[in-house]
Amino acid sequence: MKLDLSGHVAIVTGAGAGLGRAHALALAAQGASVLVNDLHMEAAAEVRDAIIEGGGQALAVAANVADFDEVEAMVAAAVDKWGKVDILVNNAGILRDRTFAKMDLADFRLVLDVHLMGSVNCTKAVWDGMRDRGYGRILFTTSSSGLYGNFGQSNYGAAKMALVGLMQTLALEGERYNIHVNCLAPSAATAMTNGLYSAEALEELGPELVSPAVVALSAPSAPTRMVLLAGAGCFEQAHVTMTRGVHFAGGPADPVLLASALRSIGDRDGEMVPANGGHQYQYEIERALPAQPARVAAG
Template sequence: MDMDFKGRVAIVTGAGGGLGRQHALALARRGAKVVVNDLGGARDGSGASVSAAEAVVNEIREAGGEALANGASVTDFAAVQAMVQQAMTAWGRVDILVNNAGILRDKSFAKMDLADFALVMNVHLMGAVHCTKAVWDIMVAQKHGRIVMTTSSSGLYGNFGQSNYGAAKMALVGLMQTLAIEGAKNNIRVNCLAPTAATRMTEGLMPEEVLRALQPEAVVPAMLVLASQDAPTRTILCAGAGSFEAANITLTTGVHLGTGEGVPELLASRLSEVTQRTGEMVPQSGSAQGSNEIALAMAQSGKQAVA
């Protein structure tokens, strides 16, 4: 796999600290020119300062790399478009987008203010949509693009107190699934990274010894693979503490029960068969569900015809 990023231009959002900073530094070390974007706010999204982004840019430049700082909020599409234009003016292309920016507003759903739910959705989901939309036509014209969405185990599997964050992170998986299909003909590969890392976002959420094991640097190899020339597409890569896994959204083989008055009771009585995971598949598009259902129905009607 080609892990050389010379001649490539990358935009990393939320790159003023934590995981984003490590992403930006790693891409720059391997030859990429990097736009280091960071609003510079607190982890709940309040405040703003470009100083964090500028500090990372200085690190990259001191190591001999090329980088630009940008303080746009990913929730502001006009500011995001200006950020992309900044990269185009300086370097003439954008090859890699790492959608890493995020905030937390954790509370149980019962106690959560809807404004906090909406804000987290806006930063994580619409922030990634804004950045991706701003680079999409450029990547289509180049016939090359690598987009990494940052999902989370909280979205994939749930986590108490993070209904807003989890909903946003799972929404990014759905976005990735469709964009990977739409981008395929133009060599735009879209993937998700599910990191487990000790950053400002996780302070106070884990014991100290666990935090020490979960250094952000350990997640970076997964990002580099997903952003590389030979990257996969439609892959959810999980990473933490030097370990790597892949998550999949699967479909069981299912059972045909037909239609009619008694089907709800029949489904309830045979639910364990429906949820049986032996032989499950990873659909290549949403149409696979319908295709499977029709195939089961046709097979059943064939059996009845023979009988």
């Protein structure tokens, strides 16, 4: 069975090697025409040629995703060749790992520029066209380092979690235009993971084992607002949840009582996945009106 992407046009950033290369080849194998982006033209051209040799359609464009002018030119190249962009896979990234105490702020800013603003730039450049056509599939590459933290990756983690927040809002704004926006948190052996894992572990972390997730989230049947984790042939979903918490009635909470209730507040029994940011406000207002008779009501 194929998830037929014939007639669909995809852009994959950072596709000259590693995950991006695997994603571009996987999309092309399902029939998509693929613009292969990389900072280096030689790397992008090699992947383009591999797709064409396999019978697919591809275009190579060297562009820095952190430069909006270059991104606009890249998107224009895809539109000039194929008339549209249906799929955007924001994959380009870099690492500048150090503990926060030792990190130069220039390296913090650089990682944000490439991962976060690079994804913003690419998404902005395709957004109006997708809205006009009433169709789009956009994928952001987040990370478990953003979702759960990782020593020495404050810059990378901040950028990656910011992409989850961006996805949450763009999925809401794109819904009426049939633009589905999702996040992928991959585990794969790439140049960015050299030296981090054993040789045995790296053998199980081939980038090609992640790319089926990209195809599934790029298909017409794709969901929206999903954070999909993928690696070593395994797939999981992450959620940003809200616990039921506790309610303090009768005015501002006593900080001492609040401190003693933090464990109860963190109880995950009955936790929720809010539909949007307003869910928190609505939930709290509904609990506060009418005011509870007890000083503290749990659950």
